Amino acid sequence: MKLNTDMQVVKINDYLWEIPPSEKPGMLVPARIYASAAILGAMDRGVFDQVTNVACLPGIHRYALCMPDGHWGYGFPIGGVAAFNPEDGVISPGGVGYDINCGMRLIRTDLSLSEVQPKLELLMTELFRRVPAGVGSRGFVNLSRRDFRDVMRQGAGWCIAKGYGWEEDLERIEERGCLDGADPTHVTDYAVERGINQLGTLGSGNHYLEIQVLSDKGIYDRATAAAMGLTGRDQVVVMVHCGSRGFGHQVASDYLKVFEKAMRRYGISVKDQQLACAPFRSPEGQDYFGAMNCAANTAFANRQVITHQIREAFETVFGESARRLGMQLIYDVAHNIAKVERYRDGEWLVHRKGATRAFGPGSPELPACYRGIGQPVICGGSMETGSYLLVGTDRAMQETFGSTMHGSGRTMSRAQAKRTVRGEQLMRDMKQHGILVKAVSMSGLAEEAGLAYKNISDVVGTVDHAGITKKVAELKPIGNIKG
DNA sequence: ATGTAC
Numbered sequence: 001m002k003l004n005t006d007m008q009v010v011k012i013n014d015y016l017w018e019i020p021p022s023e024k025p026g027m028l029v030p031a032r033i034y035a036s037a038a039i040l041g042a043m044d045r046g047v048f049d050q051v052t053n054v055a056c057l058p059g060i061h062r063y064a065l066c067m068p069d070g071h072w073g074y075g076f077p078i079g080g081v082a083a084f085n086p087e088d089g090v091i092s093p094g095g096v097g098y099d100i101n102c103g104m105r106l107i108r109t110d111l112s113l114s115e116v117q118p119k120l121e122l123l124m125t126e127l128f129r130r131v132p133a134g135v136g137s138r139g140f141v142n143l144s145r146r147d148f149r150d151v152m153r154q155g156a157g158w159c160i161a162k163g164y165g166w167e168e169d170l171e172r173i174e175e176r177g178c179l180d181g182a183d184p185t186h187v188t189d190y191a192v193e194r195g196i197n198q199l200g201t202l203g204s205g206n207h208y209l210e211i212q213v214l215s216d217k218g219i220y221d222r223a224t225a226a227a228m229g230l231t232g233r234d235q236v237v238v239m240v241h242c243g244s245r246g247f248g249h250q251v252a253s254d255y256l257k258v259f260e261k262a263m264r265r266y267g268i269s270v271k272d273q274q275l276a277c278a279p280f281r282s283p284e285g286q287d288y289f290g291a292m293n294c295a296a297n298t299a300f301a302n303r304q305v306i307t308h309q310i311r312e313a314f315e316t317v318f319g320e321s322a323r324r325l326g327m328q329l330i331y332d333v334a335h336n337i338a339k340v341e342r343y344r345d346g347e348w349l350v351h352r353k354g355a356t357r358a359f360g361p362g363s364p365e366l367p368a369c370y371r372g373i374g375q376p377v378i379c380g381g382s383m384e385t386g387s388y389l390l391v392g393t394d395r396a397m398q399e400t401f402g403s404t405m406h407g408s409g410r411t412m413s414r415a416q417a418k419r420t421v422r423g424e425q426l427m428r429d430m431k432q433h434g435i436l437v438k439a440v441s442m443s444g445l446a447e448e449a450g451l452a453y454k455n456i457s458d459v460v461g462t463v464d465h466a467g468i469t470k471k472v473a474e475l476k477p478i479g480n481i482k483g
Numbered sequence: 484a485t486g487t488a489c
Binding site: 249 | 487
């Protein structure tokens with residue numbers, strides 16, 4: 001098989017490959033890639049180069065990982081997972097990404113396709129009005145500096161205390177929507193300025209809000225789906241993909257500058273400047289961690305306010321309360337984050353960048369309702385193809401620091417997609433295929449065309465066969481709101 | 484991803 005690398009790639013099994021430390025000077029551990037042969041063959045050179053660069057970072061534990069949706073990113077590959085010893089290892093903003101706590105949220109309803117279809121146009125208009133989208137959009141929540149500091153510290157809980165959501169939402173959010181260690185004193189005024197008016201906004205790029213349908217044949221595991229309130233019968237659900245907006249972006253930018261200097265001070269050299277890092281226990285490492293947690297909490301809050309806006313839109317259109325419509329939150333997962341997590345072999349600082357936590361059954365971190373089935377994992381596909389709901393497994397706990405894939409992964413650059421596809425035509429094509437699109441920008445829409453992404457079914461098949469997550473359901477889009 | 488520019 002011809003791969004986009006000159007390095008030796010050893011097959012561990014049909015869905016797991018390893019690059020031994022002998023392949024690059026300075027590698028402290030092997031690099032491992034989860035992929036079918038076909039997905040591995042299609043991976044860009046950047047994945048092999050970057051995952052082996054990560055394997056050279058001080059304090060890395062066991063191996064540097066890349067998921068099947070992996071592709072080239074800033075420093076670390078998107079789809080990258082790496083765990084470090086919190087005592088003598090590093091933390092790296094490139095291992096989290098610019099969009100700190102970018103993540104996915106899934107909301108169920110009791111509505112069926114036949115009830116929603118006649119009102120879909122109205123519903124989409126209502127959602128488009130209530131959830132500001134696009135670059136630089138402002139939210140409807142007015143925050144004082146003091147309020148924003150509370151959001152940074154309290155995350156989704158702040159929103160619920162202010163009436164944006166239900167008390168019961170909290171237990172269905174990773175870390176209850178609030179990471180410990182958020183320290184607003186390490187966030188710059190400029191970051192606050194960028195973020196203070198963006199609560200409850202979708203953003204742009206691959207961020208979206210989608211109305212989806214779960215058909216009977218879309219269910220792979222009926223009992224597990226039922227535990228999440230999903231019964232099929234063309235049930236309508238709502239998926240949200242967004243993060244910490246300009247605020248997280250500024251936190252990342254601020255600390256990348258700090259870390260480039262800090263590396264010299266600590267005598268750390270990296271294979272690529274984009275891997276800038278600092279010892280986790282250093283003042284710089286702790287300052288970034290404190291600021292990153294602030295950004296992560298605002299992202300949880302952002303998705304919480306958006307959930308509130310979605311519920312209000314449904315209430316307006318269907319004339320019933322969101323409770324009567326059964327609009328419970330199924331789950332909210334982060335896929336750009338660094339966290340200290342406890343495993344059987346110790347406590348590790350796990351970086352996930354375009355990778356999702358996938359804790360297995362019995363994990364004490366899971367709420368009672370999911371402890372028996374494992375953590376829900378929400379994987380967004382391209383807007384044309386559909387998305388998947390999975391659950392974490394014990395194997396993920398042993399092999400991948402409780403981690404799995406996050407989405408389909410790009411195969412084509414944004415520029416190339418724009419050259420290949422016209423937004424207006426794509427919108428018409430999607431309407432013909434039963435997907436109503438509301439987009440802020442036509443060129444932005446073209447960048448997200450399905451042909452620019454890997455086939456999500458193949459990618460999900462890999463993590464399912466590899467045993468690091470289990471398929472529960474496939475969700476098909478009928479309406480997409482795009483920034 | 485991002486007031487898409489240091």
